[in-house]
Amino acid sequence: MTGISQGARNELLPARKHGFFRTLGKQWQLMLMSVPMLLYVLLFNYAPMWGWINAFKDYTNKKNVARGITPFNGLDNFRWLFSRPDFFQSIRNTLAMSVINLVFGTVSAILLAVLLNEVRNRKFKRTVQTVTYLPHFLSMVIVVSMAQNIFASNGPVNSLFQGVGLIREPVFWLGEGKYFWWLVGVINVWKEVGWGTIIYISAMTAIDPCLYEAAAIDGAGRFQRILHVTLPGIKSTFVILLIMNIGHLLEAGFEIQYLLGNGLVRDFSTTIDIFVLEYGTEKLNIGVATAAGMFKSIVAIILLVGANFVANRLGEDTLI
Amino acid sequence: MIVSVAVVQKKKRKRQDIVFPIVNTIILIVLMFVTLYPVLNTVAYSFNDGTDAVRGGIGIWPRVFSMKSYEAIMSDNSVYQAAWISASKTVVITLLNLFWTGMLSFALSRKEYVLRKFITTIMVLTMYVNAGLIPNYLLISQTLGLRNSYWVYIIPTMFSCFNMIVIRTYIAGLPDALVESARIDGAGDIRVYWQIIFPLCTPVLATVALFVAVGSWNSWFDTHLYCAGKKWLHSLQYLLKMKLATTQASSNAAKTTVDALKSTTMTTPITIRAAITVISTVPILVVYPFLQKYFVTGMALGSVKG
Numbered sequence: 001m002t003g004i005s006q007g008a009r010n011e012l013l014p015a016r017k018h019g020f021f022r023t024l025g026k027q028w029q030l031m032l033m034s035v036p037m038l039l040y041v042l043l044f045n046y047a048p049m050w051g052w053i054n055a056f057k058d059y060t061n062k063k064n065v066a067r068g069i070t071p072f073n074g075l076d077n078f079r080w081l082f083s084r085p086d087f088f089q090s091i092r093n094t095l096a097m098s099v100i101n102l103v104f105g106t107v108s109a110i111l112l113a114v115l116l117n118e119v120r121n122r123k124f125k126r127t128v129q130t131v132t133y134l135p136h137f138l139s140m141v142i143v144v145s146m147a148q149n150i151f152a153s154n155g156p157v158n159s160l161f162q163g164v165g166l167i168r169e170p171v172f173w174l175g176e177g178k179y180f181w182w183l184v185g186v187i188n189v190w191k192e193v194g195w196g197t198i199i200y201i202s203a204m205t206a207i208d209p210c211l212y213e214a215a216a217i218d219g220a221g222r223f224q225r226i227l228h229v230t231l232p233g234i235k236s237t238f239v240i241l242l243i244m245n246i247g248h249l250l251e252a253g254f255e256i257q258y259l260l261g262n263g264l265v266r267d268f269s270t271t272i273d274i275f276v277l278e279y280g281t282e283k284l285n286i287g288v289a290t291a292a293g294m295f296k297s298i299v300a301i302i303l304l305v306g307a308n309f310v311a312n313r314l315g316e317d318t319l320i
Numbered sequence: 321m322i323v324s325v326a327v328v329q330k331k332k333r334k335r336q337d338i339v340f341p342i343v344n345t346i347i348l349i350v351l352m353f354v355t356l357y358p359v360l361n362t363v364a365y366s367f368n369d370g371t372d373a374v375r376g377g378i379g380i381w382p383r384v385f386s387m388k389s390y391e392a393i394m395s396d397n398s399v400y401q402a403a404w405i406s407a408s409k410t411v412v413i414t415l416l417n418l419f420w421t422g423m424l425s426f427a428l429s430r431k432e433y434v435l436r437k438f439i440t441t442i443m444v445l446t447m448y449v450n451a452g453l454i455p456n457y458l459l460i461s462q463t464l465g466l467r468n469s470y471w472v473y474i475i476p477t478m479f480s481c482f483n484m485i486v487i488r489t490y491i492a493g494l495p496d497a498l499v500e501s502a503r504i505d506g507a508g509d510i511r512v513y514w515q516i517i518f519p520l521c522t523p524v525l526a527t528v529a530l531f532v533a534v535g536s537w538n539s540w541f542d543t544h545l546y547c548a549g550k551k552w553l554h555s556l557q558y559l560l561k562m563k564l565a566t567t568q569a570s571s572n573a574a575k576t577t578v579d580a581l582k583s584t585t586m587t588t589p590i591t592i593r594a595a596i597t598v599i600s601t602v603p604i605l606v607v608y609p610f611l612q613k614y615f616v617t618g619m620a621l622g623s624v625k626g
Contacts, residue, residue, distance in 0.1 A: 023434050029509035031435065034427035037420050037479055038439050044459070044476060045446040051455025112351070115344050124345070129616075130609055131352045134359070137604045139538030141560045142597050146358035148564075149365065149590075154376040156357070190355065198619045221336040247448050255541065259564065273453065280454040281545070293452025304448045
């Protein structure tokens with residue numbers, strides 16, 4: 001210890017022994033590295049919340065808005081929202097697509113991860129992984145553009161289904177509301193299934209190989225080993241991801257619905273985000289649009305706190 | 321009795337062990353085909369003759385080969401401009417993100433930092449709570465006046481909490497002694513980061529660079545929202561988005577216009593769209609397989625600790 005200066009030693013000691021501000025002063029370099037981004041986040045993520053005030057203002061009188069007069073109107077915007085069937089429709093669509101994405105996405109990712117985990121040939125495994133990760137890196141514009149070709153009335157999906165006799169006439173996949181949610185689900189699985197396996201595969205590599213050997217000695221076949229060793233091994237990862245996703249239940253994605261949707265399916269493609277965008281940027285009713293967005297954020301906070309509580313009770317790591 | 325059960329079980333296991341890998345391989349090959357089919361389909365369209373492509377039904381090989389779509393793009397200045405905008409914003413955003421997020425992650429990985437908990441909580445909350453589209457729009461376009469400016473691509477996307485968590489988790493996995501010994505030798509935190517930690521973080525920084533770069537390269541909504549009126553600010557993805565809208569509108573009338581198109585032009589929005597798709601995807605395809613081993617560990621780190 002003789003070679004160390006007193007100053008350097010003090011800095012390395014736990015913070016509580018000195019005053020808070022004295023320690024803070026000594027850590028000015030750490031502050032220099034972190035406070036700019038703190039300010040940045042406060043400006044870009046928290047300051048806009050001040051804009052929620054618009055949810056309580058009247059933007060319907062265009063003459064007044066043009067003159068910059070936007071009087072407060074209490075909860076009128078919210079009352080108006082909850083009297084609108086199309087707002088409830090957008091909530092329904094958001095929840096439906098988000099649940100479909102969550103269920104399809106999770107199940108397919110786990111399934112693929114299990115299959116990949118059983119592959120012994122490393123080169124083949126890596127090839128499958130490289131190929132299935134690829135769509136994750138494609139932009140939604142490109143994916144939708146591809147989907148329009150694939151699901152076109154003379155596209156490969158219709159040809160395939162007609163070929164095996166599932167359908168007689170070509171189905172207009174993109175133009176009928178009843179298919180829209182499932183189409184979004186399928187496209188999302190196609191795009192994200194490979195990417196979704198990453199976390200489960202890394203959980204599987206942490207499983208002790210002895211367990212597989214022991215199971216084999218006990219006479220367990222492939223399926224039984226998957227059922228009794230692999231799946232229990234990824235259970236905690238599954239639970240954590242599930243809880244995290246509950247906080248995002250109102251995030252059904254926005255790009256895909258916006259790009260893939262059209263006039264024919266709008267009753268099924270309009271999510272809360274698109275509702276907000278329409279009222280905010282096209283109908284220019286900022287008050288109502290902000291109220292809808294605010295509703296979404298508040299539900300997200302409630303879901304997050306709830307999920308965090310559940311995670312606590314289950315003894316898992318909490319999210320915040 | 322017991323012996324026969326054991327024999328049956330052994331036989332069953334053997335059959336399972338032979339059949340399963342075969343079935344598994346077949347499933348995975350089919351999956352790869354399903355994954356690649358739309359991509360190859362687009363490539364086929366891009367090399368197909370425009371008027372012929374309107375008929376549809378092209379598989380993974382062009383029916384009537386033609387380079388006309390690419391020639392049309394190559395002679396279109398707006399595509400060059402869009403490619404320049406996309407490329408330059410991607411590079412700038414990636415560098416800025418790495419610079420700031422790297423330092424922030426280091427600071428937040430230091431257990432003795434008294435603001436660590438406070439800043440971390442504020443950052444992590446941003447992953448779950450945001451003000452929403454309209455307030456953000458008002459901040460960026462009105463308060464900050466970034467509408468119709470190149471900076472709207474850069475300034476609002478300089479930070480992502482997920483990336484911070486990925487880097488911080490990686491740094492936390494490095495031995496504490498690295499930092500401690502350097503600090504005892506008298507190096508300040510900034511120097512410790514840039515001289516010792518930063519060089520060790522290359523894998524994780526490569527991962528984050530990939531995430532940020534892909535996000536920026538693939539974005540179109542920012543152009544749509546803030547720069548739609550300024551042609552020179554359009555990005556490649558936005559050009560594609562506009563092509564998507566025009567083909568969507570014309571696809572219903574497509575069959576009737578085939579003859580009209582035949583006499584006037586050799587390219588159609590469908591093949592042009594496919595060609596721009598191919599051109600805008602190639603950079604990603606070239607880069608990402610090389611970074612695969614990095615981002616796989618990066619994802620695993622970030623998701624669990626997130």
